[in-house]
Amino acid sequence: MTQPGQDAKFFQRGKIEEFRAELHAAETKDKKFQKRRTVLKKIVANITMGNDMSALFTDVVQCLGTPLLEIKKMVYLFLVSYGRTKPDQIHLVIPNFLQDCNDRNPLIRALAIRTMSYIPIPVVTDALSDNLRHALKDRDAYVRKTAAICVAKLYAADPRKAEKGGFVELLRDLMLDNNATVVANADGVIFKLNLATTNKLLAALGESSEWGQIYILDSLLRYVPERCADAEMLGERITVQLQHGNSAVVLTTIKALLYLMNYMENRQLIDHICKKMGPPLVTLLSSGPEVQYVALRNILLIIQRRPAVLKNDVRVFFCKYNDPIYVKLAKLEIMYRLARAENANEVLNELQEYASEVDIDFVRKAVRSIGRLAIKVEAASDSCIQALLGLIETKVTYVVQEATIVIKDIFRRYPGKYEGIIPTLCENLDVLDEPEAKAAMVWIIGQFANIIDNADELLDDLCYTYTDESVEVQLALLTAVVKLFAYKSHMDKVKELVHKVLKWVTEDIDNPDLRDRGFMYWRMLALNPSAAGEIVLAEKPAITTDSDRMDRGALDQLLLHTGTLGSIYHKNPETFIRNAAGKALKDSPALNAHSRAVLVPLARSQLPPSLVTVPGPGPVESHSQEPPAPPSKSGHGDDDAGGSHPADDGSEVGIVPDDDDEEPRGAANDDPYSNLGGAFGSLSGG
Numbered sequence: 001m002t003q004p005g006q007d008a009k010f011f012q013r014g015k016i017e018e019f020r021a022e023l024h025a026a027e028t029k030d031k032k033f034q035k036r037r038t039v040l041k042k043i044v045a046n047i048t049m050g051n052d053m054s055a056l057f058t059d060v061v062q063c064l065g066t067p068l069l070e071i072k073k074m075v076y077l078f079l080v081s082y083g084r085t086k087p088d089q090i091h092l093v094i095p096n097f098l099q100d101c102n103d104r105n106p107l108i109r110a111l112a113i114r115t116m117s118y119i120p121i122p123v124v125t126d127a128l129s130d131n132l133r134h135a136l137k138d139r140d141a142y143v144r145k146t147a148a149i150c151v152a153k154l155y156a157a158d159p160r161k162a163e164k165g166g167f168v169e170l171l172r173d174l175m176l177d178n179n180a181t182v183v184a185n186a187d188g189v190i191f192k193l194n195l196a197t198t199n200k201l202l203a204a205l206g207e208s209s210e211w212g213q214i215y216i217l218d219s220l221l222r223y224v225p226e227r228c229a230d231a232e233m234l235g236e237r238i239t240v241q242l243q244h245g246n247s248a249v250v251l252t253t254i255k256a257l258l259y260l261m262n263y264m265e266n267r268q269l270i271d272h273i274c275k276k277m278g279p280p281l282v283t284l285l286s287s288g289p290e291v292q293y294v295a296l297r298n299i300l301l302i303i304q305r306r307p308a309v310l311k312n313d314v315r316v317f318f319c320k321y322n323d324p325i326y327v328k329l330a331k332l333e334i335m336y337r338l339a340r341a342e343n344a345n346e347v348l349n350e351l352q353e354y355a356s357e358v359d360i361d362f363v364r365k366a367v368r369s370i371g372r373l374a375i376k377v378e379a380a381s382d383s384c385i386q387a388l389l390g391l392i393e394t395k396v397t398y399v400v401q402e403a404t405i406v407i408k409d410i411f412r413r414y415p416g417k418y419e420g421i422i423p424t425l426c427e428n429l430d431v432l433d434e435p436e437a438k439a440a441m442v443w444i445i446g447q448f449a450n451i452i453d454n455a456d457e458l459l460d461d462l463c464y465t466y467t468d469e470s471v472e473v474q475l476a477l478l479t480a481v482v483k484l485f486a487y488k489s490h491m492d493k494v495k496e497l498v499h500k501v502l503k504w505v506t507e508d509i510d511n512p513d514l515r516d517r518g519f520m521y522w523r524m525l526a527l528n529p530s531a532a533g534e535i536v537l538a539e540k541p542a543i544t545t546d547s548d549r550m551d552r553g554a555l556d557q558l559l560l561h562t563g564t565l566g567s568i569y570h571k572n573p574e575t576f577i578r579n580a581a582g583k584a585l586k587d588s589p590a591l592n593a594h595s596r597a598v599l600v601p602l603a604r605s606q607l608p609p610s611l612v613t614v615p616g617p618g619p620v621e622s623h624s625q626e627p628p629a630p631p632s633k634s635g636h637g638d639d640d641a642g643g644s645h646p647a648d649d650g651s652e653v654g655i656v657p658d659d660d661d662e663e664p665r666g667a668a669n670d671d672p673y674s675n676l677g678g679a680f681g682s683l684s685g686g
Contacts, residue, residue, distance in 0.1 A: 014042055016055045023059045033068050040074040047081055054082040057089055064096040069107060072100070076115040083119035090119065094127050101131040106140035113143075117150035120157035128154060129165050136170045141179040148174055148185040172204050176212045183215050195230055198223050202237050210246045217241065217249070220256040221560060221583065224263075228590045231263035235273060242280045247291055250280045251298060251563030258305065258559045263590040274308040281309070282316050289324045296330035297568045303337050305555050314338040318350050328354075328362055336369050336376070344380035348373060352387050355399065364402045367391060371406020375413045376545045385410065385418055392428060400428050401437035408440040411447070412543040422448055426458065435469075438462075439476040446480025450487045456494050459484060463497065466504055471511055478505055478514065479536065482521050486533030498525075553598035557584050 019039060026035035040063065043053050053060075060078050063071055083090055100112035113135050116128040132154065135147035151171055155162040162168075174186035201216050208216060217238060225231035241253040254277055261270055281302070284295035296317075303310055317331045317338070332354075339347045351373070354366035367388070374384030388403045404425060410418060425444060432438045442462060449455035459481055466477060478501060485498040505518030524532035550558075550570075557572060560583040566573045573580035584600055585591065 013049065013051060014046055016053070019043055019053075019056055020059050023056075023063070033066055033071060036063055036066065037068070037071055037074075040071060040078075044074050044077055047078070053078070054085055057082055057086050058092070061089075061093055061096075064093065064100075069105070069111075072108060072111060076111055079115055080118045083115075083124070084121060087121050087123075090121055091123055094123065097124075097127055098131065101135070106138070106143050109135065109138065109140070110143045110146040113150050114146050117153035117157075120153075122158075125154060125157050125161065129161060132167070133165065133170065136167070136174065141177075141182050144174065144177065144179070145182045145185040148182065168200055172201060175201065175204065175215055176208055183212075186215075195223075198234065202234070205238070205241065210244075210249055213241065213244070213249050214252050217252040217256045221259050224586045224588045225260070225590045226588050228263060228265040231260045231590055232266055232269055235260045235264065235269070239273060239276055242276055247284055247287065247295070248563060250284070251295075254280070254298075254302070255560065255562035258302070258562065259585075261306075262556065262585055262592060262595040263588065265590075265592065271308060274306050277302075277306075277309050278313060282313060285316060289327050292327050293324075293330060294563075294568060296327065296334060297570070298562050300330065300334055300337065301550075301555065301558055301562070301567060301570065303334065304550055305552075305559055307338075310338060311340075314343050314347060319354065325359060325362060328359075329365055332362075332365050332369050336372055339373055339377060339380075341377055341379045344373060344377040345383060348380060348383055348387060352390075355391055360398055364398060367399055367402035368406055371403075371410060372545075372548075374406075374410050375543060376548075378414075381410070381414060381417075385421065389421060389424060392424060395428075395431070397431055397433070400431050401434050404428070404432060404437050404444075405440045408444055409543050411444065412540060415540075415542065419448060419451060422452060426452065429458065435472045438469075439472045442473065442476040442480045446476075446483040449480075449484045455484055456488065456491065456497065460493075460497055463501060466501065467508065471514065474505075474509070474511070474514055475517065477501065478517060478521065482525070482532070483536050485525070486529075486537055489529060489533075551598075552594075553600040556595060556598065557582075557600050560584070 019042065022039045022042075023036070026033075026039060040060070043056060043060065047053050056078075060075055063075050066072065079093060083093075097112050097116055100108050103109055103112070113128065113132055116124050116131070128150070132147055132150055135143050135150070138144050138147065148171065151162065151167045154167065171186050174182055177183050177186070198220070201219070205213055205216055220234065220238070223234075225234070235257055238253055238256055241249060244250055244253070257273055257277065261273065264270055281295060281299055285292055287295070299310065314335060317334045319328045319331050323331070332351075335347055335350070348370065351366050351370050355363055355370070357363050357366070370384050370387055370391075374381040374388075385407075388407060391399050392403050394400075407418075407421070407425065422444065425441065429441060432441055442459070445452060445455050445458050449459075452458070459477065463477060463481070466474060469477070481494075481498045481501045485494055488494045502518050502522045505514050506522065509515060509518075521532070521536075524535065558566065558570060561567050561573060564573070565577075569576065572582055574582040585595055587596060587599060
């Protein structure tokens with residue numbers, strides 16, 4: 001067997017006459033065909049390098065009589081390259097084609113019909129038609145799957161001959177083949193044809209097995225309707241499959257319907273199909289927990305794109321006492337998605353019951369869902385606030401912490417409406433020990449320092465352990481004390497506090513994000529304290545639920561993977577499986593305007609080598625990352641190594657122009673921080 005790298009010697013430019021002479025010389029005293037193999041390798045190598053070898057057509061064709069498979073492969077490769085350029089000589093090869101189509105070796109039979117399909121010349125397609133019909137019924141699965149692909153090539157060369165030859169019906173039979181590879185090739189080819197083929201395949205749905213129905217329905221995603229009427233007709237025909245007893249058939253039908261609805265314009269039909277899709281999805285929830293979870297993850301995608309499917313069925317997603325935690329959490333998310341003014345109180349009552357469960361993770365999610373419900377449905381916000389206050393009164397640590405986190409967002413959503421509950425929150429400050437909850441409470445104190453009488457004392461107490469806190473809390477405290485200074489700059493105690501925190505941040509803390517933000521605040525306060533106050537206390541945009549919604553283009557793309565692993569992860573397969581085939585909506589005159597506006601191009605799979613991937617054909621690309629650039633020695637030294645400056649605590653990062661670009665350089669500008677002490681008056685112990 002040839003070892004890798006040994007064929008490199010053949011990649012040298014050769015002359016036609018030399019190759020012809022070597023082929024003639026190989027006809028004698030070459031019982032093992034070694035000489036012919038060597039010459040043909042040289043010829044194929046020259047073809048690969050782009051050298052024209054078509055003058056050797058007659059000489060190479062004579063090697064087809066050799067029984068060796070390796071030689072046949074090279075000759076057929078030569079024919080694929082030059083067969084269509086030699087219409088006057090191609091008839092010389094037909095007898096060899098016919099002989100190989102009847103060979104005992106299935107590899108040779110498949111090789112012959114595949115090569116013939118690459119040569120779109122009438123004399124070859126005529127010979128291919130007869131042999132292809134037999135190959136589609138061949139006893140060997142490899143030959144059948146190759147023949148399925150050849151049908152598409154025959155159709156491209158002569159559509160009328162392919163249709164009259166009955167190859168559509170033969171492909172339909174292959175859809176029911178007992179070999180999965182054959183079926184996959186058949187349904188991969190079938191919708192490269194036309195609408196008539198689609199109709200014939202759908203006619204076979206009722207006679208197909210469950211697997212056959214899944215393959216046929218999935219193939220609809222490869223058909224791009226050119227008219228809205230075509231999509232509507234197909235949608236009406238497959239709606240009956242929603243009543244199937246197999247969950248995979250139901251989910252595949254829903255996937256096909258969701259795809260076709262992008263090409264429909266009849267609003268009444270779309271609404272009718274949406275109503276039909278609801279009951280089958282609800283029925284899936286009566287299955288085992290594993291099937292329930294798959295259904296719930298798919299439902300979560302579907303209701304984001306088509307809320308009408310289950311808008312009146314929120315009660316079916318209420319959690320049962322014996323549901324596994326992963327099912328409960330999935331149901332919680334769907335309950336939130338389906339909540340609206342009409343059913344908000346019903347959903348809230350259910351969430352309040354969940355908040356008294358024993359499972360801590362579930363209780364946390366339930367409390368957070370109450371806060372999200374208040375943000376989403378304004379009519380229910382008062383009831384949600386009362387529910388959260390009732391939960392805070394339980395004094396259960398993790399409940400109080402989750403309630404504090406969501407109340408911070410409610411303050412952002414409804415400014416000036418619920419500030420009266422701040423004293424209740426401050427009473428439970430000692431209970432907070434998790435970074436996210438503590439950062440949320442710090443944000444509340446800083447944001448409303450003007451109405452909290454003892455805000456300076458609360459922040460001073462929190463700053464006692466400043467260096468031991470998480471970065472999230474440190475960032476929140478830094479911004480909060482600057483806000484406090486903006487509100488109460490006349491108080492010496494506040495000046496001391498902000499000066500102390502800024503010195504810690506800029507001198508004792510190693511985190512670059514903290515140091516950069518500290519330097520920024522300090523410089524703003526030194527140059528223009530009033531402007532700094534306007535920046536950190538600027539009016540903030542109200543929080544909305546838009547961030548909870550998936551991007552429309554990405555959602556349309558994910559819905560094409562309904563019922564697959566991608567719909568469970570909520571990720572396209574090419575992002576976690578190497579060489580996975582992606583899917584995307586394709587433009588056509590029937591595609592509705594909203595879907596066309598958010599079309600997403602099909603992306604290639606690009607996975608870092610650290611991920612566990614399913615190996616596929618082809619070389620594995622290396623995705624090496626460039627080493628990070630060393631920190632700059634100018635400016636603040638390692639202060640510039642921070643990159644981004646996250647503000648997850650809700651604090652504001654003010655951006656000021658670089659004064660070095662706008663002011664004449666002087667003594668103060670040689671050291672930008674030489675006058676920072678002026679922001680706080682005369683403080684002892686600087």
